[in-house]
Amino acid sequence: MDPTRTLVTVWAALIIATAVSVAIHLGLGAGAAAIVAVLVLAFVKVWLVGRHFMELRDAPAILRRLFDGYVVVVPVVLAGILLLS
Amino acid sequence: MTDLRVRAATTADATVDTVPDSAGPRGLTELRVQQWCVWSAPLFVVLLFGGLLLAGWVPPPAPGMTAAEVAAMYAQNPDLKRLGFIVVFLGGGVSAGLVAAIHHQLRRIPGARPLALLQVMGGTLGVAAVSAPAIVWMAAAYRPGRDPEITQALHDMAFIPFIGNLVPFLVQAVAIGVAVLMQDPDRPRLPRWLGFYNLWTAFLTLPGLLLIFFHGGAFAWNGLLVFWVVATVFGGWFLVMFTVLRARLRAEAA
Amino acid sequence: MTGVRTEPDRVIADDGEHMPGEAGIWIFVLGDMVVFAVCFAVLALVHAQDPAGYAVAQDVLHLWLGVVNTVVLVTSSLTMALAVHAARAGRPRRAASLVLATMAGAVVFVAVKAVEYTDLVAAGHTARSSDFFLYYFCFTGLHLLHVVIGLGVLAGVLRIVRRTAPTRHEMGLVESGAGYWHMVDLLWLVLFGLLYTLG
Numbered sequence: 001m002d003p004t005r006t007l008v009t010v011w012a013a014l015i016i017a018t019a020v021s022v023a024i025h026l027g028l029g030a031g032a033a034a035i036v037a038v039l040v041l042a043f044v045k046v047w048l049v050g051r052h053f054m055e056l057r058d059a060p061a062i063l064r065r066l067f068d069g070y071v072v073v074v075p076v077v078l079a080g081i082l083l084l085s
Numbered sequence: 086m087t088d089l090r091v092r093a094a095t096t097a098d099a100t101v102d103t104v105p106d107s108a109g110p111r112g113l114t115e116l117r118v119q120q121w122c123v124w125s126a127p128l129f130v131v132l133l134f135g136g137l138l139l140a141g142w143v144p145p146p147a148p149g150m151t152a153a154e155v156a157a158m159y160a161q162n163p164d165l166k167r168l169g170f171i172v173v174f175l176g177g178g179v180s181a182g183l184v185a186a187i188h189h190q191l192r193r194i195p196g197a198r199p200l201a202l203l204q205v206m207g208g209t210l211g212v213a214a215v216s217a218p219a220i221v222w223m224a225a226a227y228r229p230g231r232d233p234e235i236t237q238a239l240h241d242m243a244f245i246p247f248i249g250n251l252v253p254f255l256v257q258a259v260a261i262g263v264a265v266l267m268q269d270p271d272r273p274r275l276p277r278w279l280g281f282y283n284l285w286t287a288f289l290t291l292p293g294l295l296l297i298f299f300h301g302g303a304f305a306w307n308g309l310l311v312f313w314v315v316a317t318v319f320g321g322w323f324l325v326m327f328t329v330l331r332a333r334l335r336a337e338a339a
Numbered sequence: 340m341t342g343v344r345t346e347p348d349r350v351i352a353d354d355g356e357h358m359p360g361e362a363g364i365w366i367f368v369l370g371d372m373v374v375f376a377v378c379f380a381v382l383a384l385v386h387a388q389d390p391a392g393y394a395v396a397q398d399v400l401h402l403w404l405g406v407v408n409t410v411v412l413v414t415s416s417l418t419m420a421l422a423v424h425a426a427r428a429g430r431p432r433r434a435a436s437l438v439l440a441t442m443a444g445a446v447v448f449v450a451v452k453a454v455e456y457t458d459l460v461a462a463g464h465t466a467r468s469s470d471f472f473l474y475y476f477c478f479t480g481l482h483l484l485h486v487v488i489g490l491g492v493l494a495g496v497l498r499i500v501r502r503t504a505p506t507r508h509e510m511g512l513v514e515s516g517a518g519y520w521h522m523v524d525l526l527w528l529v530l531f532g533l534l535y536t537l538g
Contacts, residue, residue, distance in 0.1 A: 003424050011417040018409050018531075022402065025536035034538040042532030049525040053420045054368075054518055055359040063358070066369055074376045081383035082537075270508045278363030285367040289374060291484070295477065302470070303381045304477060314377055 010052040017041050017048075035082050039075045047071045119189055120334050125182025126327035130320050132176030133215065139169030140222075145244065145307040149300040155240050156233035159226050170222045177215030183323065184208030186330055187261060190275060197264035204264070207257030214254070218247035245297060248306040251290035254319070258287035279329055289318045360515035368522045371485075375526050378478050382533045385470045394538060396471035399464055404455045405535040408448050409527065415444025416524040419493075423517050426500045426510065434500040441520065442493045445486055452483055475534055482530055485523045492516045 021041040028034040050056045050067050057064075137143050146158060159166065184205060191201035225239035265273075265280030292310050299305040306312060358365075386393045422437035456476075459465075466476040496516040499509045 004421060007417055007420050007424075011413060014413045014528075015410060018406065018413070021532060021536050022406060025402075025538060028538065031538060038532050038536050038538070042529050045528045045532075046525045049416060049521055049528065053416050053521045053524070055357070055420075055423075055514075058357045059359055060356050063365060070369070070372060070376070074379065077376075078379055078383045078533075081380060081387050085384075085387035270511075276363075277361060278366050281361070281363035281367045282370075285370045288371070292477075292481065298466075302473070309377060309381060314374060 007052060010048050014045055014048060017045050032083055036079060039079055039082075043071050043075045115189070116334060116337055119186050120331070120338075122182040122186040123327055123330045123334065125179045125186075126323040126330075129176050129180040129183065130323050132172050132179060134320065136169045136172030136174075136176060136219075139172060140166045142169075145248065145312055147301070147307055148241075148244070148296075148305050150237075152233040152237040155237040156229075159236055159240075160229045163226055163229060166226050167223065170219050170226065173222075174216055174219035177212050177219060180215065180323070181209070181212050183326060183330075184211070184257075187326065190330065190333065191261065191264045194264050194268050194274060197267050200260045200264040200267075203260040204257050207253045207255070207260060210253035211257060214246065214250040218243040218250075244306055248312060248315070249293050249296045251293045251315070255287045255290050258283040258290075258322070262287065275329060275333060279325075282325065283322075286318055286322050290315060360518045361511050364515035364518050368518055371522060372526070375529070378474075378481070379529055379533060382474055382478070382537075385474060386533075386537060388470075392469065393471055396464075396469050396475075397535065397537070399459070399462070400475070400535055401455055401458065402535055404451055405531055408451050409531050411444050411447050411451070412524045412527050415441045415448075416521050418444065419517050419520045422496075422500060423514060426505065426513055429504070431501055431503055435497060438493060438497045438500055442490060442497070445490050445493065448486055449483065452479065478530060479534070482523070482526055485526070489520050489523050492519050 021038055024034055024037045024041075028037070047068075050071070056067050134143065137145075141162065146155075150158070187208070188201055188205050191197055191204055194201075221239055221243035225236050225243065262280045262283035265275050265283065266277060268274055268277070270277065292304065293315050295304045296306045296308075296311050299308065299311075301308075303309040304311050418437045418440040422434045422441065425431075425434035425437055459472075464472050466473045493516065496513050499505050499513050502509070505513065
């Protein structure tokens with residue numbers, strides 16, 4: 001895919017993910033499932049921005065790993081705080 | 086004037102410093118003195134946090150304490166606390182060594198002389214930002230029998246600037262950050278990442294300014310964002326500057 | 340000292356790896372992301388202490404203004420990424436208009452936030468109202484500061500991309516500025532998720 005099309009596709013995915021998270025919020029309301037869904041959607045969006053907009057896709061491995069680590073560790077910690085306390 | 090400009094140009098061009106270094110008595114060169122100066126950074130960190138530990142203030146006392154609680158706290162291990170205050174006071178003075186060593190590097194970056202001066206101003210006020218609260222703590226601990234309200238006022242007067250007086254440091258870090266990024270990208274005297282690092286550090290101190298609104302929570306003077314994040318970043322900054330300057334001076338010596 | 344003199348060599352290196360922007364900007368970006376992670380954890384703690392109170396306070400927020408700002412920021416991130424591609428392709432006019440579009444997005448974001456703040460304060464919801472609003476104002480305020488600084492960064496990027504042939508070093512600065520702007524975007528995505536949609 002040419003770069004412009006990839007970027008526009010990523011943009012569309014981000015918009016759709018936002019719409020889905022709002023729909024979940026309005027539909028599901030509170031609860032563990034909604035919390036997990038909101039976190040997963042938010043950090044999938046973060047990952048998409050990092051990988052495609054920030055061009056981490058082509059970045060040195062160390063940078064990619066740090067970023068990927070962030071995208072995994074932070075939501076897990078947040079889920080731990082939100083669900084376990 | 087011409088001489089200065091030529092000299093600036095040569096230093097910018099050479100990877101290793103070529104400024105003639107006139108030795109002082111007993112062969113003490115500027116390089117040698119700088120190598121000592123940079124050690125003030127880890128020494129400062131040890132004295133600052135060591136002094137706080139002696140006073141029993143890691144983590145800092147809660148800002149929500151009543152006057153009676155504050156007075157009782159000062160009455161507990163008073164001499165150990167006083168010793169801690171002296172150690173923090175000394176730490177503040179010691180940190181000046183690093184300011185001098187940084188100045189020595191920045192002033193040789195072409196065009197960055199005003200920033201080198203600004204760094205000294207920020208760093209010098211930073212010394213006061215540590216020393217002045219230490220003096221007020223000394224005064225607070227001086228007369229344990231006095232009205233607790235007065236001790237509490239002195240306690241606030243020391244703690245608010247001690248944790249919150251970050252503007253001098255902000256000025257210093259921004260001056261360093263901009264000066265480092267002004268270097269010729271092909272022949273940097275100091276690594277360019279150090280510039281971004283300083284700007285980031287400067288930025289991080291900003292939440293500290295909010296502490297006067299809070300008596301509890303993440304933004305209070307003992308809070309997660311204002312004490313723990315800022316203390317880590319601030320202490321870390323001294324160690325990073327130490328490591329980078331030491332590497333730089335080693336390269337100059339080689 | 341590895342990575343000390345990272346020069347943005349070229350667009351895609353032979354081994355397929357390319358450091359986006361200068362190595363140094365990543366200290367800033369990742370460092371800021373870590374600090375914001377602490378902020379996210381604070382919000383999670385506020386929610387964990389009183390989920391019902393969190394939900395009540397959250398319902399007061401203007402969800403749709405938050406959605407508008409999310410769309411604005413995501414779109415400005417897209418135009419920024421496209422601008423970098425245009426600059427690399429040697430199309431300065433296209434790159435400059437795309438950076439201008441990004442800056443317009445930043446201005447709209449600030450304006451919407453100003454409307455939101457004034458409306459909340461007018462309705463009596465201030466940082467003193469509850470823990471939720473305290474951190475809402477502090478964290479979105481901190482983020483807004485990033486946006487305002489970003490406007491300055493983007494103005495610098497605009498000056499470079501207007502030139503017909505930016506040097507490699509200058510392209511590195513453009514990529515660094517873009518990286519900063521995408522960070523502003525992704526921090527907002529998490530803040531939006533936690534503040535507006537966490538049931």
